[in-house]
Amino acid sequence: MPDEPAPAPKEAAPPQPPAPAPAEAAAEPAAADGLPAKILVADDVALMRNLLLRALAKAGYLVTEAHNGKQALEMVNRERPDLIVLDSMMPVLSGPECLKILKSTPHTKNIPVIMCTARSEKPDVVESAQLGADDYIVKPFKIETVLERVAKHLPPEKRGATKK
Numbered sequence: 001m002p003d004e005p006a007p008a009p010k011e012a013a014p015p016q017p018p019a020p021a022p023a024e025a026a027a028e029p030a031a032a033d034g035l036p037a038k039i040l041v042a043d044d045v046a047l048m049r050n051l052l053l054r055a056l057a058k059a060g061y062l063v064t065e066a067h068n069g070k071q072a073l074e075m076v077n078r079e080r081p082d083l084i085v086l087d088s089m090m091p092v093l094s095g096p097e098c099l100k101i102l103k104s105t106p107h108t109k110n111i112p113v114i115m116c117t118a119r120s121e122k123p124d125v126v127e128s129a130q131l132g133a134d135d136y137i138v139k140p141f142k143i144e145t146v147l148e149r150v151a152k153h154l155p156p157e158k159r160g161a162t163k164k
Helices: 046-058 069-079 095-103 122-131 143-152
Strands: 038-042 062-066 083-086 113-117 135-138
Touching: 038 046, 038 069, 046 062, 046 143, 062 069, 069 083, 069 095, 083 095, 083 143, 095 113, 095 122, 113 143, 122 135, 135 143
Parallel strands: 038 062, 038 083, 083 113, 113 135
Antiparallel strands: none
8 A cells, every 4th residue: 555645733723712611601701809919920930930829829819820822711701800910931831821702802901911021121111001901010029019900990899818
């Protein structure tokens, strides 16, 4: 039998926006229910992710993590965070690509997103703002700055230990 050509490799499916949670067609940030805010930290650098996770948890927030933009989109669907801290330079799906999907999807467009990145050039800041980022923090940063910015974008009843 003659050699047959190998089948073409499958291309990865493009990232999809998170699906709305059942019975919650307009699932926006979780309602003010007396519980601390849920914060999703998406960063591919474990050290940075862990630093943010510890600081936010210590401030009284419920924190989940994602290692890249694609995983962040999956986590948004599963966890319904009140706020997202998103790195810019990540594998699989970059922060700006993830942000674009989040802000163009009806049930996630109102979740505040804080870009937290080493990219400090004006075009990067402008691009994030145009894509819908609610805030922009440049690494390295002071933890106090992150906590202040997170609190700024949450309703008072969701501000953890840093309520103002």
